[in-house]
Amino acid sequence: MTTPLLILLVIVVLALVFDYINGFHDTANAIATSVATRVLTPAQAIAMSALLNVVGALTGTAVAKTISRDIVAPQIAGDLRVVGAALVSAIVWNLFTWWRGLPSSSSHALVFSLVGAGVAAGGWGAIVPKGVNKTLLGLVTSPALGFVVPILLMFLILWLVARHMRPSTVTRVFRPLQVFSAAFMAFSHGGNDAQKTMGIITLALGAYLGRTLDQVPTWVILASATAMGLGTATGGWRIIRTMGFKVVDLKPIDGFVAEMSAATIIEGASRLGIPVSTTHVISSAIMGVGTTKGFKKVKWQVAGRILSAWIFTIPTCIALGWLCGEVARLF
Template sequence: MSLLLILTILIVIGALAFDFINGFHDTANAIATSVSTKALKPRQAIMLAAVMNFIGALTFTGVAKTVTKDIVDPFALGNGSVVILAALISAIIWNLLTWYFGIPSSSSHAIIGSVAGAAIAAEGFAVLNYAGFLKILEGLILSPILAFVVGYIIYSIFKVAFKNLNLAKTNRRFRYIQVATAAIQSYSHGTNDAQKSMGIITLALISSSYLPANADIPFWVQLSCAAAMGLGTSIGGWKIIKTVGGKIMKIRPINGVAADLTGAAVIFGATLIHLPVSTTHVISSGILGVGSSHRIKGVKWDTAQRMVITWVITLPITALIAAIVFFILNLVF
């Protein structure tokens, strides 16, 4: 068995492991509000999210293609397989650290920062596809701002539309609606997040010359990444659920529906334009927007501040970790 084939197999395993971790790390965001409001029991919410993420992951490939070509040119990498393996190890390390501490960090930031850091360590800053990389960064930065604004607007409309209804009855009805919105948000999550691993595996296959430069995402890659994320989701991510579902604001069913609709709309919109965004940032920012519209003093801004700090430091830290891992792997391979 050749060294290149061994590296490629390790990358596929690493990418699926990243997707599995992503399943209980990021996917927890999609069901956090429905669990918090008791619209769904935890086991029901997790199984719903697992199924909808699996379906969503099989539906689109545009984001995967963006990840494949817009960060670095795989043919410009002299040791591309080692670069990609280093990036996966870095992203997995960061995801596990933030999951352990219950911080809703971004898997998108982690993998994109890691790919950039490992590539720079291998070939220098010139290797980056700056136009594509900046486009991805713009999406990562602007999407949570958009989610905050959309969440604020949606809940403001809800307040006017349902102001004369009995609060208890309204919340009871919205609890039923939230089952549907949780499913929609989980589906949108699958259309965007699982594709990052698809893109990474395809990038590895292209850089190893197992696929031509303009190849579509192979179906086996789609299926395996969708299955890995669905399986990871079924494990659950209770630490993240507790933070997103209760430590940002006290969520009632009407708040949860507004937040779910916000997250689904922004994430699915990004998927349609083939832009990888942080589902963590989008969902959490949507909740912040809803909370600010509901009662700005009711938002736990210290939790929000901790989340924002983590979001800001993820890219540079994962890039640094990936560079260190690359240098270590380069000694071995």
């Protein structure tokens, strides 16, 4: 087996490991609210989330193309060491934040680890502004929308429907609706997050073949979807506890509004090829729903911990990606 082929195989394995970790790291995105409201048992929620993560991952490749073409210049991304360094950096950060129970962004960990590794290989001129700007646009707008949209949706539902019902009736009506919204959330998560791994593997294949691939190979789509589904099936209970139980006290109507709002935003971003953080969006949506109950109902100290993880992800992963890139260049 030739050395380049061996490196490619290692990168594919690393990418699928990242996807698996992403699955259990971000399980909370899809199921925390439905578990917290007791609409689904943990086992039911994880099984549903794992299945729909796979289905969602099979529905498009726009985000994958952004990752594979528009973050690092092709002549720099053609070095397999850059791709490998980015994956190691993102895996390390994901495991650290999972260990600390912080819902950080796997998406931004990967993108900005790739930026750091690209800088190590070719300086800042190696970075493609188009893709990075698209990612930053998603970073800013998706949490803002995630916070505002559920507030508007909650007031609309309360005005149209819920104000005419008893609290017990509202809970009874929205319990099955929240099952649907949790399923939609899992589907949208798979559609956006699994595509990052597809993009990385496609980037590595292009580097090995010496050309840019116009399409994501079918086996890459299937492998990425399967790895994320398996990761989701293992759960991520540290982050589930933070997201579902420590930010705000949730009822089925709250979970429905948060999940429907977040899933719609994520699905829209996927169709536009924007790599967004599903963690950022659903966290913001939960906080947005919480504020409709009263500002003091949200545990802002916990929200502050989540926000700090958001803030530190970008500079930390750029630095860590750069460090891994420098180490990779020694070989």
